[in-house]
Amino acid sequence: MSANLLQVDRYQCGPGRPLLFIAGPCVIESEELIRETSLRLADMAHKRGWQIVFKSSFDKANRTSFNSYRGPGLERGMEILARVREETGLPITTDIHEPQQAAPAAKVCKILQVPAFLARQTDLVHAIALAARDNDGIVNIKKPQFIAAEDIIHAVNKCREAGANNVLLTDRGTMFGYGRLVNDMTCIPTMQAMGCPVCIDATHSVQRPGGSTTGGNRGMVPFVARAAVAAGADAVFMETHPDPDKAKSDGPNQVRLSEIEKIFEQLSRVRELITEFNAAAS
Numbered sequence: 001m002s003a004n005l006l007q008v009d010r011y012q013c014g015p016g017r018p019l020l021f022i023a024g025p026c027v028i029e030s031e032e033l034i035r036e037t038s039l040r041l042a043d044m045a046h047k048r049g050w051q052i053v054f055k056s057s058f059d060k061a062n063r064t065s066f067n068s069y070r071g072p073g074l075e076r077g078m079e080i081l082a083r084v085r086e087e088t089g090l091p092i093t094t095d096i097h098e099p100q101q102a103a104p105a106a107k108v109c110k111i112l113q114v115p116a117f118l119a120r121q122t123d124l125v126h127a128i129a130l131a132a133r134d135n136d137g138i139v140n141i142k143k144p145q146f147i148a149a150e151d152i153i154h155a156v157n158k159c160r161e162a163g164a165n166n167v168l169l170t171d172r173g174t175m176f177g178y179g180r181l182v183n184d185m186t187c188i189p190t191m192q193a194m195g196c197p198v199c200i201d202a203t204h205s206v207q208r209p210g211g212s213t214t215g216g217n218r219g220m221v222p223f224v225a226r227a228a229v230a231a232g233a234d235a236v237f238m239e240t241h242p243d244p245d246k247a248k249s250d251g252p253n254q255v256r257l258s259e260i261e262k263i264f265e266q267l268s269r270v271r272e273l274i275t276e277f278n279a280a281a282s
Helices: 031-048 074-088 099-106 122-134 149-161 187-192 218-230 257-281
Strands: 006-008 011-013 020-024 051-055 092-095 111-114 138-142 167-171 198-201 235-241
Touching: 011 051, 020 031, 020 257, 031 051, 031 074, 031 235, 031 257, 051 074, 074 092, 074 099, 099 111, 099 122, 111 122, 122 138, 122 149, 138 149, 149 167, 149 187, 167 187, 167 235, 187 198, 198 218, 218 235, 218 257, 235 257
Parallel strands: 020 051, 020 235, 051 092, 092 111, 111 138, 138 167, 167 198, 198 235
Antiparallel strands: 006 011
16 A cells, blocks of 8 residues: 555645655743744745644653653643744644543644554544544654554554544654664655555654653754655654753754754755656656
8 A cells, every 4th residue: 555645734745745844842832932943944934845844742741750841731832833823824733642632732733643652542542533533634643662663553543443544654763772762764664555654753763761851862863864765754753943952851852943954955855866766666
């Protein structure tokens, strides 16, 4: 089965289409930060013709420490993300951690994300699928770090059984020993064979889990992203922040906002080459 095309507002994601970029700060730290970042990304989308979806979390429920910053919460978070959508025209995505969050978020967000650690939670996946179905949205399922690529089909089938057929799959690395993630690029065609476009989460792939806070190496993000796009990934997820060293969540693996345009340019060129190669081969 070949991957289906997904309609993401005015964008299309899938075989033969330009890359879909999903980008933004890990968590909503302030309305000012979100506005600054979203306007910069919107400017890139307008000037460069790139397909960019804005991402930020209203609640990071999976923090290492109880005392870590989590975000403004659902109600305030949706107010801020709705303003981003209205001001920039960018489609919005966020992650959902509890079933009751899905319906309110779906009224603002085109893409609802299932976090990797929660992709086996049937009630959560079902609620997200129903909310996406009822609002002409998309479910983005992150492949858990602890399962093989072929086993994500069970989460996909849960969505389809709920009537949600617009599904994006994301690889964010696989556990390899303690405190290390690796990317197996064969995951990309394996998951595309399920009829879903595939995204690479290049920033969370370079995380170093463990310790009092999660570490990472943002310098490796472009390498992971380029390899995945060369392997046929249809979308790239990349968290970005104006000053990652001061970010309240996942700072070590977020890309500096001033550097992201160059990375997007490189990835777009790789995508064009792969598309031309595939067209010639067929």
